[in-house]
Amino acid sequence: MAWKTDAYLNGEKTHLACHSHGALFDMETGDCVLGPCLGQRLTRVDIAVSEEGDVFVAAAAQEEKQ
Secondary structure: OOOOOOOOEOOOOOEEEEOOOOEEEEOOOOEEEEOOOOOOEOOOOOEEEOOOOOEEEHHHHHHHHO
8 A cells, every 4th residue: 555665644644545546545434535446445453552662463463372
């Protein structure tokens, strides 16, 4: 989605942006509001943030424990 490192928002910083497809997503709901994905939404995933600021997808963290 990012066109450069850590660039996941549109220029106005109001929506998540897929710079490959030109899609924009509502940051709260994940709903596609512009682009080829209209009527669809992003899948929400649980995350965990370490004390150092590292971000982990919660499902991946659970798999590592097994």
